[in-house]
Amino acid sequence: MALNVERFPVQPPSHWPPMGAQPLTFAASEHIFHEGDDANCLYEIKDGVVILYSTALDGVRQLLGVRFAGDLLGISGGKQHHCGALAARTTRVNSISRAQVDRMIDNDPQLARRLLKACGSELLRTREQLTIVGSRSALGRVAALLLDLAGRDGNGSASVTLPLSRSEMGDYLGLTLETVSRSMSRLKALNLIALPRSDTVVILNHSRLSDLASGIDAGAARGRMVA
Amino acid sequence: MALNVERFPVQPPSHWPPMGAQPLTFAASEHIFHEGDDANCLYEIKDGVVILYSTALDGVRQLLGVRFAGDLLGISGGKQHHCGALAARTTRVNSISRAQVDRMIDNDPQLARRLLKACGSELLRTREQLTIVGSRSALGRVAALLLDLAGRDGNGSASVTLPLSRSEMGDYLGLTLETVSRSMSRLKALNLIALPRSDTVVILNHSRLSDLASGIDAGAARGRMVA
DNA sequence: CGCCCTCTTGATCTCAATCAAGCCGGGTGG
DNA sequence: CCACCCGGCTTGATTGAGATCAAGAGGGCG
Numbered sequence: 001m002a003l004n005v006e007r008f009p010v011q012p013p014s015h016w017p018p019m020g021a022q023p024l025t026f027a028a029s030e031h032i033f034h035e036g037d038d039a040n041c042l043y044e045i046k047d048g049v050v051i052l053y054s055t056a057l058d059g060v061r062q063l064l065g066v067r068f069a070g071d072l073l074g075i076s077g078g079k080q081h082h083c084g085a086l087a088a089r090t091t092r093v094n095s096i097s098r099a100q101v102d103r104m105i106d107n108d109p110q111l112a113r114r115l116l117k118a119c120g121s122e123l124l125r126t127r128e129q130l131t132i133v134g135s136r137s138a139l140g141r142v143a144a145l146l147l148d149l150a151g152r153d154g155n156g157s158a159s160v161t162l163p164l165s166r167s168e169m170g171d172y173l174g175l176t177l178e179t180v181s182r183s184m185s186r187l188k189a190l191n192l193i194a195l196p197r198s199d200t201v202v203i204l205n206h207s208r209l210s211d212l213a214s215g216i217d218a219g220a221a222r223g224r225m226v227a
Numbered sequence: 228m229a230l231n232v233e234r235f236p237v238q239p240p241s242h243w244p245p246m247g248a249q250p251l252t253f254a255a256s257e258h259i260f261h262e263g264d265d266a267n268c269l270y271e272i273k274d275g276v277v278i279l280y281s282t283a284l285d286g287v288r289q290l291l292g293v294r295f296a297g298d299l300l301g302i303s304g305g306k307q308h309h310c311g312a313l314a315a316r317t318t319r320v321n322s323i324s325r326a327q328v329d330r331m332i333d334n335d336p337q338l339a340r341r342l343l344k345a346c347g348s349e350l351l352r353t354r355e356q357l358t359i360v361g362s363r364s365a366l367g368r369v370a371a372l373l374l375d376l377a378g379r380d381g382n383g384s385a386s387v388t389l390p391l392s393r394s395e396m397g398d399y400l401g402l403t404l405e406t407v408s409r410s411m412s413r414l415k416a417l418n419l420i421a422l423p424r425s426d427t428v429v430i431l432n433h434s435r436l437s438d439l440a441s442g443i444d445a446g447a448a449r450g451r452m453v454a
Numbered sequence: 455c456g457c458c459c460t461c462t463t464g465a466t467c468t469c470a471a472t473c474a475a476g477c478c479g480g481g482t483g484g
Numbered sequence: 485c486c487a488c489c490c491g492g493c494t495t496g497a498t499t500g501a502g503a504t505c506a507a508g509a510g511g512g513c514g
Contacts, residue, residue, distance in 0.1 A: 054358060058442035062358040076354075077347030083354065105339055109332045112339030119346040120304030123353060127310065130357045131281060131289040134401035138470065166493065174361035179470055181494055198478085198493055215285035365502065393461065406502055408462055425461055425510085 026087035048091025063172035144213035253314040275318025290399035371440035
């Protein structure tokens with residue numbers, strides 16, 4: 001199922017995506033690559049949403065990130081992909097062979113800089129996720145994830161269509177799906193969000209939500225959930 | 228999954244560190260840089276131990292990693308350092324100005340590759356930490372950290388001098404210092420480790436410890452702590 | 455010797471996990 | 485068109501792991 005990518009002819013560098021880039025389309029819940037697959041390619045998301053995850057020996061899944069248009073996949077190096085990449089909805093990517101990228105680095109320092117930057121921002125995002133998972137209450141974690149998704153899926157409006165199920169949100173945040181669901185209900189009861197559909201969130205009170213997400217406002221976590 | 232001791236052996240090119248490298252020494256608990264400092268330099272650890280951390284608005288500290296000889300600091304890009312770097316014991320580093328590194332990339336693709344690789348392995352380690360914090364029990368998290376430190380501080384023996392206090396271990400793992408202490412006591416009671424001093428751990432049963440760290444062996448977590 | 459700091463251990467409380475029904479919406483087939 | 489079914493979501497009841505509060509114990513240093 002993994003896409004076989006052939007050798008590409010050597011291309012003059014200095015622009016991105018390179019000439020040899022191969023456009024590919026994935027339907028929702030198809031894999032771009034699996035954990036352990038040979039890492040032959042880099043991918044750039046043209047549009048859609050991709051979930052990065054790894055699975056532990058005990059079967060527990062940890063989501064390592066949610067990636068959108070413009071993000072690169074497979075930059076972390078290594079012969080094999082150490083995490084899986086799953087399209088959360090119909091997603092188009094450009095794929096470029098590693099070998100070609102490697103060749104291009106030789107005569108295009110700008111490309112190296114771009115990759116370095118992408119890798120650095122990947123690192124930054126992962127560290128933020130780690131901070132959230134390591135030090136926030138359930139309510140704060142959910143608030144942080146909602147704000148992140150709202151800020152990232154781009155349309156600028158306060159309404160987000162969630163690309164993740166409750167269970168996936170749980171795997172992202174180190175929580176169970178029930179706790180995620182309860183937290184969403186609580187945020188709704190607090191009038192910080194609205195939930196017109198279970199996969200659609202409207203941010204009603206951005207600032208209080210982000211206080212929760214940063215761990216200030218410990219108070220809102222407490223108290224009976226009655227409206 | 229936590230502990231591939233050798234993920235990416237990062238081989239410096241023959242001319243690393245570069246000519247302009249500045250050797251610096253830091254005493255225990257001195258900062259190499261603070262959160263928010265201008266990121267003027269890259270650092271390479273010659274010897275010692277460095278703790279990376281960030282502090283949230285509510286004052287909670289999250290340790291983002293523990294770094295040893297050979298690791299690079301400050302590769303994640305950005306004008307400012309987004310995390311602090313603290314020497315856990317006497318530590319010597321080489322510092323190289325970013326500007327110089329940037330210049331060198333232009334005529335040395337190998338350098339770009341090395342940085343990319345270092346950044347990738349940083350990413351990998353952070354993802355492993357995230358997985359541990361997001362999906363393991365307290366006992367498993369502590370087991371994973373001990374194995375990681377044992378594998379990394381190098382001397383190969385089963386005995387490790389911990390570079391972290393209980394409180395720092397807690398901040399690394401998303402636990403309180405009391406829970407860390409109790410978990411260590413439990414591991415000792417289970418005869419998986421010995422604690423000749425509170426800062427010295429001897430690994431007695433590597434395989435069962437790593438089962439705990441991977442989430443297999445959920446059983447050991449349960450049960451009264453009596454020997 | 456005595457102070458101070460960190461670590462250990464104990465008792466209790468709380469938040470999130472677990473176990474267990476319902477509920478809602480969307481799709482299918484009669 | 486409606487009845488049914490199925491998967492994901494919500495909500496409730498209970499349990500339990502880890503946080504919190506609170507005392508000691510050990511060890512290093514002035």
